Amino acid sequence: MAIKVSTRLLMLSTFFILTSIPITSFACPLHQKQALLHFKSTLTTILNSNSSSPIDSWNPNSDCCTWDRVKCSTTANVTELHLSTIVPLSVNRVFSEILAPIFQIQSLELLDISMNLLQGEIPDRFGNLTRLIHLDMTQNSFTGPIPASMQNLSSLETLQLKNNKLAGEIPTWLFNITTLKNLFIGGRGSTLILNNRAKIVPNCSLQYISMPYCGISGEIPEWISSQKELAFLDLSGNQLEGKFPDWLAELDVGIIILSDNNLTGSIPPRLFESINLSVLALSRNKFSKELPENIGNARGLVILMLSGNNFSGQVPKSISKIFGLNILDLSNNRFSGDNFPVFGESPFHMYFDFSYNDFSGKVPLTLSSFLRVLNLGGNKFSGDLPSNLTNMDRLEILDLHNNDITGNFQDVLPQIPNLQVLSLRNNSLEGFIPRTISNLTSLRILDLSGNNLTGNIPPEISSLEKMIETPPMETLFDAVLIYGLRSDDLRNANEFQDLIFNWKNSFRGLSRRNLNIYSLLDLSDNRISGEIPASLGNLKGLKLLNISHNSISGKIPTSFGNLEGIETLDLSHNEISGLIPQSLAKLDELAILDVSNNMLSGKIPLGGQMNTMNDLRYFANNSGLCGMQIMIKCPEDIIPTDGSEEEEEKQSWILWEGAWVGFPIGFFITILIMGYYLNFLLLNFGEMFYDSQFRHLPIGEF
Ligand SMILES: *[C@@H]1O[C@H](CO)[C@@H](O)[C@H](O)[C@H]1NC(C)=O
Ligand SMILES: *[C@@H]1O[C@H](CO)[C@@H](O)[C@H](O)[C@H]1NC(C)=O
Ligand SMILES: *[C@@H]1O[C@H](CO)[C@@H](O)[C@H](O)[C@H]1NC(C)=O
Ligand SMILES: *[C@@H]1O[C@H](CO)[C@@H](O)[C@H](O)[C@H]1NC(C)=O
Ligand SMILES: *[C@@H]1O[C@H](CO)[C@@H](O)[C@H](O)[C@H]1NC(C)=O
Ligand SMILES: *[C@@H]1O[C@H](CO)[C@@H](O)[C@H](O)[C@H]1NC(C)=O
Ligand SMILES: *[C@@H]1O[C@H](CO)[C@@H](O)[C@H](O)[C@H]1NC(C)=O
Ligand SMILES: *[C@@H]1O[C@H](CO)[C@@H](O)[C@H](O)[C@H]1NC(C)=O
Ligand SMILES: *[C@@H]1O[C@H](CO)[C@@H](O)[C@H](O)[C@H]1NC(C)=O
Numbered sequence: 001m002a003i004k005v006s007t008r009l010l011m012l013s014t015f016f017i018l019t020s021i022p023i024t025s026f027a028c029p030l031h032q033k034q035a036l037l038h039f040k041s042t043l044t045t046i047l048n049s050n051s052s053s054p055i056d057s058w059n060p061n062s063d064c065c066t067w068d069r070v071k072c073s074t075t076a077n078v079t080e081l082h083l084s085t086i087v088p089l090s091v092n093r094v095f096s097e098i099l100a101p102i103f104q105i106q107s108l109e110l111l112d113i114s115m116n117l118l119q120g121e122i123p124d125r126f127g128n129l130t131r132l133i134h135l136d137m138t139q140n141s142f143t144g145p146i147p148a149s150m151q152n153l154s155s156l157e158t159l160q161l162k163n164n165k166l167a168g169e170i171p172t173w174l175f176n177i178t179t180l181k182n183l184f185i186g187g188r189g190s191t192l193i194l195n196n197r198a199k200i201v202p203n204c205s206l207q208y209i210s211m212p213y214c215g216i217s218g219e220i221p222e223w224i225s226s227q228k229e230l231a232f233l234d235l236s237g238n239q240l241e242g243k244f245p246d247w248l249a250e251l252d253v254g255i256i257i258l259s260d261n262n263l264t265g266s267i268p269p270r271l272f273e274s275i276n277l278s279v280l281a282l283s284r285n286k287f288s289k290e291l292p293e294n295i296g297n298a299r300g301l302v303i304l305m306l307s308g309n310n311f312s313g314q315v316p317k318s319i320s321k322i323f324g325l326n327i328l329d330l331s332n333n334r335f336s337g338d339n340f341p342v343f344g345e346s347p348f349h350m351y352f353d354f355s356y357n358d359f360s361g362k363v364p365l366t367l368s369s370f371l372r373v374l375n376l377g378g379n380k381f382s383g384d385l386p387s388n389l390t391n392m393d394r395l396e397i398l399d400l401h402n403n404d405i406t407g408n409f410q411d412v413l414p415q416i417p418n419l420q421v422l423s424l425r426n427n428s429l430e431g432f433i434p435r436t437i438s439n440l441t442s443l444r445i446l447d448l449s450g451n452n453l454t455g456n457i458p459p460e461i462s463s464l465e466k467m468i469e470t471p472p473m474e475t476l477f478d479a480v481l482i483y484g485l486r487s488d489d490l491r492n493a494n495e496f497q498d499l500i501f502n503w504k505n506s507f508r509g510l511s512r513r514n515l516n517i518y519s520l521l522d523l524s525d526n527r528i529s530g531e532i533p534a535s536l537g538n539l540k541g542l543k544l545l546n547i548s549h550n551s552i553s554g555k556i557p558t559s560f561g562n563l564e565g566i567e568t569l570d571l572s573h574n575e576i577s578g579l580i581p582q583s584l585a586k587l588d589e590l591a592i593l594d595v596s597n598n599m600l601s602g603k604i605p606l607g608g609q610m611n612t613m614n615d616l617r618y619f620a621n622n623s624g625l626c627g628m629q630i631m632i633k634c635p636e637d638i639i640p641t642d643g644s645e646e647e648e649e650k651q652s653w654i655l656w657e658g659a660w661v662g663f664p665i666g667f668f669i670t671i672l673i674m675g676y677y678l679n680f681l682l683l684n685f686g687e688m689f690y691d692s693q694f695r696h697l698p699i700g701e702f
Helices: 004-014 030-047 096-104 124-128 148-152 172-176 222-226 246-250 269-273 293-297 317-321 387-391 435-439 459-463 487-493 512-516 534-538 558-562 582-586 608-612 643-660 679-696
Strands: 070-072 078-082 110-112 119-121 134-136 141-144 158-160 165-169 182-184 191-193 208-210 232-234 255-257 279-281 286-289 303-305 310-313 327-329 334-337 351-353 358-362 373-375 380-384 397-399 404-406 421-423 445-447 520-522 529-531 544-546 551-553 568-570 592-594
Touching (some): 148 172, 246 269, 269 293, 293 317, 558 582, 582 608
Parallel strands (some): 078 110, 110 134, 134 158, 165 191, 255 279, 351 373, 358 380, 380 404, 397 421, 445 520, 529 551, 544 568, 568 592
16 A cells, blocks of 8 residues: 555656657558658648658658657557647647548557647547557647547546546546546636536546546545545545545545635544655635644655645644655645744755744744745744744745844845845834845845835845846746646646735736746835935846835936836835936836835936826826926926916916825725745756655655
8 A cells, every 4th residue: 555656656657758669670560651651741731831840750761660759569560659749839720630540540559649739629530549548638729528439448547638628528438448547637728527416436446536627516526435546636626515525534545636626624634644645735625623633644745735724723743744745835724823833854845835824923943944935924923033044045935024023134134045035025124234135146036115124225236136137947847747746737726825025006916927037126115215326227137126115315326227127116205306317218118107205306208118107196296397297398398488378387387286285195005916926936846846756755665
């Protein structure tokens, strides 16, 4: 039992890789070669391109068993076709008709046409390929029903239909295919429905059941309890209700993903007595009560995600015994207590999210220095920011916003060169921003808004390279394949909490994928004074610069015209004087420019995006701004004619200045902006992720 999960999972994840070595002593039969050449020519015609294709090596003069993506049996019959991603994504329409020649190769045992965006209904003729063992059609655009002819695939072990646009009821005969072991069906975009009232008595023994977004309502289907070999269960995104069934806790399943349902009650303690349990994702349900004390007995847990439920009480101390835990997400619950579990050092700990609970006490120190993401935001942590956070030198995201953390920022700033995101918004930090901020060489998002910081903006901020260039981070989802959790399982699962930032005065979400490209600097709502360092204009990767609600004086540097990526520039509620520099007209991405409540004067520059900056509130309460944006003629634009008109102009000027006094302040809504997250994590760490899974598994037992 102990090796059930690991063996199966590894088998599945590698069966497309460890394919048979072609034996070339026989040549493949002519009719099979012709069928393949026919397929190639149809494909080439449809693609209408002379560019190289992955099947260029399919040459009429050679044995088709030697071709790329083709594998033969020892008797030289074509048994495997690996045609995943052969259609470039630049091609808009490819119909399943191009598959026609393939149906003549009746010896096929493996057909992989995943990720090709093929359209149309699944051809009936699939039923003819009766020797198929593995059929992978994931991530195409197939529509219509699952064809009845598939009943005839009497050797089928793996059926992957996920992430298509299939519709209709999932036929119950699927479960009569006695050989079936791995079923992947549904997913986003699919409107297939598993009728939970239909009587299903499986004749197969499934190891993988992946049926996310299959419209399953009612309780977790009880027929699953007959699947004693089950290693993987994904029923996320359905409408499941009721409790976590005891029988499921007893099945010793390795991976259980039930996120985004309406499940209630508590988690049965029996679940954590399973040494097979490696992934448990129950986020966004209605689970409640305390976590079972024995949670730490699930020593094999690698991913535990319980976000968005109503769990309460203390986090059981035993959780720290789970040495191999990579991802722990307890965010958005009602966990409490000032007695944080003592997590020791573990090279596996990578992503811990405790945000939006009721934790109190000091910021916990006893965390592994291997963590890459730590989110403690939205709790009641207090006391000084611990200085030894600096020891966590692998941290990439540190989010402590909405707590009551104190300390002199210059002393407590964690000096972590890998840190990319630091959010300390809405705490009680004092002191000043130290020059050593420039030690944080990876920083691309810095949010210090809503503290009591004083002093100047140090020019050293301008040397933060990742705010100058924001190189895209690897999209490492694509490399992630843990335990057969395919990359899209994670990406689509929407599993991770967003980072929360202030963005464009509204509750706008920045998608996780955008974390890649966003660079933000928010120093607003402090007591920062002095002038804006001209070098701040170097930060051309910044999308948002918010230094509003401080006591900043001096002028807007002309160099701000170099902030070429800037979308939101908020300088409001300061003591800035002088002119708005003409250079701002160079900012092509500018969407919000708020300079209100300063001492600016003169003409608002024209040109480029500046012509669209016509929200009166963003210019209010200054010392004499004028310009077409606010419908006020500037003195220099007034062509004097006779005395009376001049008088009129003067009067409207005075009226305008008066009009701003008493403008309502209510529009300064405090904003929580759903930020992004997580790409990072998975994106950046997939590799380690992947490695660590397998290091962690009892590989020796295979
Ligand atoms: C492909 O190459 C042939 C010969 O070089 C040329 O005549 C044809 O126009 C090309 N087709 C495309 C789509 O570029
Ligand atoms: C299906 O297989 C039968 C023989 O088993 C063959 O006669 C028939 O042409 C095949 N159908 C298609 C559409 O390839
Ligand atoms: C299954 O195969 C049999 C025999 O080849 C055929 O008569 C039948 O129509 C097929 N069933 C479906 C649903 O295609
Ligand atoms: C969460 O649980 C508490 C009792 O522990 C209950 O009073 C509350 O209504 C629950 N909240 C939700 C949203 O279910
Ligand atoms: C920080 O210090 C405390 C004791 O002062 C220690 O228990 C903890 O492990 C340290 N954390 C790190 C990350 O070094
Ligand atoms: C600041 O954080 C506290 C929790 O510590 C929260 O109650 C409050 O709403 C937050 N304020 C803002 C403006 O986000
Ligand atoms: C931070 O930078 C200063 C110089 O700016 C350097 O002396 C110091 O050692 C750096 N600290 C760390 C922890 O890298
Ligand atoms: C800038 O920060 C202030 C204070 O934190 C906030 O009220 C304002 O909405 C922010 N500006 C923008 C444009 O997001
Ligand atoms: C202008 O200042 C007045 C007085 O301080 C204030 O009531 C009003 O809300 C301000 N207007 C804007 C648009 O900020």
